[in-house]
Amino acid sequence: ELYLKNNAQNYLENIIKIENGIFIHSKAIKKLPLKFTVLFVGRWSKEKRPELFLKIAKEVLLKTNEIEFVMIGSEMEQHKNQIQEAGVTYIGEIVDTEKLNTFYENANILLITSYREGFPVVVMEAMAQGVVPIVTNVGGLCEHIQDGFNGFLINNDNEEALIIKFAAQTIALYLENSNWNRISNNALSYANANFDIHNFNNNYKSLLLKSQAQI
Numbered sequence: 001e002l003y004l005k006n007n008a009q010n011y012l013e014n015i016i017k018i019e020n021g022i023f024i025h026s027k028a029i030k031k032l033p034l035k036f037t038v039l040f041v042g043r044w045s046k047e048k049r050p051e052l053f054l055k056i057a058k059e060v061l062l063k064t065n066e067i068e069f070v071m072i073g074s075e076m077e078q079h080k081n082q083i084q085e086a087g088v089t090y091i092g093e094i095v096d097t098e099k100l101n102t103f104y105e106n107a108n109i110l111l112i113t114s115y116r117e118g119f120p121v122v123v124m125e126a127m128a129q130g131v132v133p134i135v136t137n138v139g140g141l142c143e144h145i146q147d148g149f150n151g152f153l154i155n156n157d158n159e160e161a162l163i164i165k166f167a168a169q170t171i172a173l174y175l176e177n178s179n180w181n182r183i184s185n186n187a188l189s190y191a192n193a194n195f196d197i198h199n200f201n202n203n204y205k206s207l208l209l210k211s212q213a214q215i
Helices: 009-014 050-061 077-085 097-105 121-127 160-176 180-194 197-214
Strands: 036-041 067-072 089-092 109-112 132-136 152-154
Touching: 036 050, 036 097, 036 121, 050 067, 050 077, 050 160, 067 097, 077 089, 097 121, 109 121, 109 160, 121 132, 121 180, 132 160, 132 180, 152 160
Parallel strands: 036 067, 036 109, 067 089, 109 132, 132 152
Antiparallel strands: none
16 A cells, blocks of 8 residues: 555565465364353453453353353463453463464364454464454454454454444354354364465475576
8 A cells, every 4th residue: 555655556566475374283173162162362462452352251251151261371460360350261371382272172262352463373373273263353364364254353443342242242143153163164274275384385485486586
């Protein structure tokens, strides 16, 4: 947009976008977890709006006890009481990849409440385990998440109450929806096709070989 605005569109062809990649551990169809679980995975920071996650959890838990909300991430220790008072399970920081994958394997939803993002690696990790992302429509999230197909997009409204309402409704509807497996498997299939580290490596290899050929 900036290039077009400044009549520099001729330089657009010089831009090559290479997405991050992750190691895909399993390509099997996701099994239904024992308890419907919603995850927050990320550091406690202003742009992530973890307080908004807690407010959504409170709204949902007022109407059902069939859902468990879990918070995983760094810089949460001082907010532990606030998290638990909201009825949310506090886990804190996890540095062991296998342990984190266990949480993904046993979760249904990854809820992202950020007001600013690029495209978070946690979305890739979650989708690769069949976890359905429900995210605010910011940054590059809409480039990969197709609303109602492999996840859900929440309008990043200026009124926080509307975000809470829509997110809570989406979670509740998803809990009751017979299409759970379909959307979960769509997320998993999309991750397998687009996020594998081999794609990342091959794209960089092609870029470097192209650059060498031009020298």
